[in-house]
Amino acid sequence: MKTRGWLLLFTAVAALCLLFYVFAPKTGGSVVGIYQDGALVRTIDLAAVGESYELVLERNGSTNTILVEKNAIRVVAADCPDQVCVEHGELRDGASPIVCLPNRVVIKYLRDTDGVDAKAGSAG
Amino acid sequence: MRKQAAAFILALLLLPPLAGCAPAQAQEELFAMDTVMSLTAYGAAGETGLEAAKAEIRRLDSLLSVSGGASEIRRVNEAGGGTVSEETAALLERAAAISRACGGAFDVTVGPVVDVWGFYGDEQRVPSADELAAALALVGPDKLTLAGTEVRFAAAGVRLDLGGVAKGYAAGRAAEALKAAGVASAIMTLGGNVRTVGLKPDGSRWKVGIADPAAPQAMAGVLTTGENAVVTSGGYQRYFDEDGVRYHHIIDPATGYPAASGILSATVVTADDVLADALSTALFVLGEEQAGALWRSMGGFEMILIAEGGRIIVTGGLADDFSPADGYTVEVLS
Numbered sequence: 001m002k003t004r005g006w007l008l009l010f011t012a013v014a015a016l017c018l019l020f021y022v023f024a025p026k027t028g029g030s031v032v033g034i035y036q037d038g039a040l041v042r043t044i045d046l047a048a049v050g051e052s053y054e055l056v057l058e059r060n061g062s063t064n065t066i067l068v069e070k071n072a073i074r075v076v077a078a079d080c081p082d083q084v085c086v087e088h089g090e091l092r093d094g095a096s097p098i099v100c101l102p103n104r105v106v107i108k109y110l111r112d113t114d115g116v117d118a119k120a121g122s123a124g
Numbered sequence: 125m126r127k128q129a130a131a132f133i134l135a136l137l138l139l140p141p142l143a144g145c146a147p148a149q150a151q152e153e154l155f156a157m158d159t160v161m162s163l164t165a166y167g168a169a170g171e172t173g174l175e176a177a178k179a180e181i182r183r184l185d186s187l188l189s190v191s192g193g194a195s196e197i198r199r200v201n202e203a204g205g206g207t208v209s210e211e212t213a214a215l216l217e218r219a220a221a222i223s224r225a226c227g228g229a230f231d232v233t234v235g236p237v238v239d240v241w242g243f244y245g246d247e248q249r250v251p252s253a254d255e256l257a258a259a260l261a262l263v264g265p266d267k268l269t270l271a272g273t274e275v276r277f278a279a280a281g282v283r284l285d286l287g288g289v290a291k292g293y294a295a296g297r298a299a300e301a302l303k304a305a306g307v308a309s310a311i312m313t314l315g316g317n318v319r320t321v322g323l324k325p326d327g328s329r330w331k332v333g334i335a336d337p338a339a340p341q342a343m344a345g346v347l348t349t350g351e352n353a354v355v356t357s358g359g360y361q362r363y364f365d366e367d368g369v370r371y372h373h374i375i376d377p378a379t380g381y382p383a384a385s386g387i388l389s390a391t392v393v394t395a396d397d398v399l400a401d402a403l404s405t406a407l408f409v410l411g412e413e414q415a416g417a418l419w420r421s422m423g424g425f426e427m428i429l430i431a432e433g434g435r436i437i438v439t440g441g442l443a444d445d446f447s448p449a450d451g452y453t454v455e456v457l458s
Binding site: 121 | 355
């Protein structure tokens with residue numbers, strides 16, 4: 001009885017751990033944050049995106065149109081003069097956010113995906 | 125009794141996954157100094173620390189920018205000189221000292237030349253020889269005199285631009301603000317300038333990627349570092365093409381043209397924020413040989429130069445801390 005009780009307990013704990021491991025939210029890698037004027041306005045798990053869709057961010061009459069696809073995100077149109085955010089293309093790594101300075105938009109992974117904490121020398 | 129023991133063991137077993145949770149982390153994105161900044165602070169004091177750091181950055185942005193209404197720099201530029209705060213005077217003095225140390229390769233008076241190339245606005249173009257000569261006549265260490273807090277210009281039209289040191293200075297002050305608030309671990313990116321505070325929450329050193337000049341989205345290598353400023357200047361950061369020629373934004377104060385030293389990017393690693401910011405520009409202008417000579421004679425910093433042909437030159441102090449990406453070879457300078 002005593003041994004059985006312990007066995008049961010350990011099995012239960014092991015099962016719990018396994019459940020936690022399998023179902024815990026995986027924030028590393030696929031979750032991006034969209035910031036507008038420094039505020040986090042949207043978080044999207046790119047791995048969980050089904051049908052692709054477009055998001056339009058507006059600020060003081062200026063807009064950025066963001067295309068959200070499974071495992072990909074990019075700015076497809078912006079009415080800012082420099083078009084840096086559009087030319088950036090897809091968001092590729094955790095240390096190089098998509099930035100639109102005129103409209104104050106930043107799109108970045110919430111956790112870095114390639115093992116660095118920051119990146120020196122990115123334009124922007 | 126048995127139940128208590130079971131509960132105790134259960135609690136013990138639950139500890140590891142809980143301890144594995146990420147430490148408290150506060151994060152801010154802000155727009156200042158014509159760029160985007162990302163600040164991350166760890167620990168319980170993170171939020172208050174970031175508020176203090178943000179306030180300090182905003183204060184310095186309005187004090188030091190070339191365009192802001194409250195800017196002292198704008199005021200002396202428009203008035204052709206005048207008195208500034210002790211803080212601004214000290215920063216100008218420091219910038220002038222670094223300028224002398226690197227033979228003028230970095231110069232806070234380079235503004236008129238940057239202006240004729242159009243790098244202050246959105247319309248860049250190659251200036252005419254006359255325009256360039258007129259602008260160059262207003263550039264040089266002898267064009268600026270500091271007497272205490274008084275700024276004097278040698279000619280009408282001389283202009284100050286602290287763009288080469290303001291972000292560095294702000295990073296250092298923000299780091300101080302974070303520490304004063306009780307933050308022991310933080311990392312900031314101020315428009316491509318990286319500044320760390322302490323070590324990572326787990327006690328290990330930070331990993332800072334260095335942008336690949338050939339493909340700035342990618343990295344040319346990764347630097348492992350403790351508490352330091354890591355600042356990179358590269359021609360790839362801002363440029364325009366005209367008649368098939370690429371012109372980048374880092375102007376050699378000696379020629380008035382974009383620096384053509386054979387270096388694609390220069391990264392400076394040091395705990396001295398202002399030095400890191402100013403020297404990254406200077407080393408890019410100086411090129412491999414003169415940068416190496418400056419490193420030997422001046423000391424107080426380490427550097428990573430990315431040259432053409434996939435060559436990366438690192439100074440001795442970083443030899444064990446830098447790992448290049450595929451396609452790059454590292455030469456160690458001693």
